[in-house]
Amino acid sequence: MGGNSVVRILLTGGSGTLGRHILKSGLFKNVTAPSHHQMDVTKQESVEMFFAENDFDAVIHCAALARVSECEQQPEKAIAANATGTCNLAAAVIKKERKRNKSIRFVHISTDAVYECTKGNYNEGDATIPYNKYGWTKLCAEAAVNLLTNFCIIRTRFFDPENIKYDSYATDTHSSQIQASELVKAIATLLENGFVGVINVGGEKVSDYDAYKRLKPSIKPCKLKDIQAKVSFKLPEDATLDTTLWKKIEKRHREKA
Numbered sequence: 001m002g003g004n005s006v007v008r009i010l011l012t013g014g015s016g017t018l019g020r021h022i023l024k025s026g027l028f029k030n031v032t033a034p035s036h037h038q039m040d041v042t043k044q045e046s047v048e049m050f051f052a053e054n055d056f057d058a059v060i061h062c063a064a065l066a067r068v069s070e071c072e073q074q075p076e077k078a079i080a081a082n083a084t085g086t087c088n089l090a091a092a093v094i095k096k097e098r099k100r101n102k103s104i105r106f107v108h109i110s111t112d113a114v115y116e117c118t119k120g121n122y123n124e125g126d127a128t129i130p131y132n133k134y135g136w137t138k139l140c141a142e143a144a145v146n147l148l149t150n151f152c153i154i155r156t157r158f159f160d161p162e163n164i165k166y167d168s169y170a171t172d173t174h175s176s177q178i179q180a181s182e183l184v185k186a187i188a189t190l191l192e193n194g195f196v197g198v199i200n201v202g203g204e205k206v207s208d209y210d211a212y213k214r215l216k217p218s219i220k221p222c223k224l225k226d227i228q229a230k231v232s233f234k235l236p237e238d239a240t241l242d243t244t245l246w247k248k249i250e251k252r253h254r255e256k257a
């Protein structure tokens, strides 16, 4: 990355979808990406040991239990990975900052699922009323990140164009989802940028079907109710984001570059 104050980066969840895109992007230099085994975020001792043995100026926190169905079936695992894991990291960051007398930039990857996802066009000040267990655990994670001084919480949704799993997608569920590579660029910008707080990052309103059809023309259209009938947990109707703040920051960043 081209920034000057942020140099060494700790990346959690480096083996995951987003983590892999971050590592292969070439936008970030000097990244340490411990495996789950090397630093288990659910275990305070593991996090503290890793923090004691390694130094860095910034954290990009991608580690999570991100599969919605698994969070529904095993909420205790979701609490551990998403809520407790982020609490452990936040506490370790605070201790390290105190010891070094220097702040650590913390970029946290959150989700559009902290919103109710019914009416759409949510802005950062709207109520956060998650519609599923995953969203609640991610909201809990956000609470811990808010205790830091130099943090940026990114609420988003992304997909990997090389891993479009299903053969049919709904035409009547909408979001602001973007490709993982686009999100990686936003993370690079927000890591460098001094913005502190919560920010929605996404693209234009798109149905799941339209988002994937462009990349996998064989996809068939279906309705949200068809998918909803097959699962026991609630699915989002409209998760679109108001990204006015992000567009403003991105524009300013481009003009400065």
Ligand SMILES: NC(=O)c1ccc[n+]([C@@H]2O[C@H](COP(=O)([O-])OP(=O)(O)OC[C@H]3O[C@@H](n4cnc5c(N)ncnc54)[C@H](OP(=O)(O)O)[C@@H]3O)[C@@H](O)[C@H]2O)c1
Pocket: 012, 013, 014, 015, 016, 017, 018, 019, 035, 036, 037, 039, 040, 041, 042, 061, 062, 063, 064, 065, 066, 067, 081, 085, 109, 110, 111, 112, 138, 156, 157, 158, 159
């Ligand atoms: N995917 C989406 O559409 C989406 C949308 C919005 C936000 N997000 C958020 O974006 C972030 C990245 O998502 P993703 O799709 O890249 O997730 P992913 O592919 O499921 O990867 C999750 C990563 O977290 C690691 N991890 C899980 N538990 C851990 C633990 N206890 N200690 C250390 N590492 C652990 C995993 O390592 P192992 O595989 O080795 O366990 C893996 O590297 C997450 O915070 C997610 O909530 C995702």
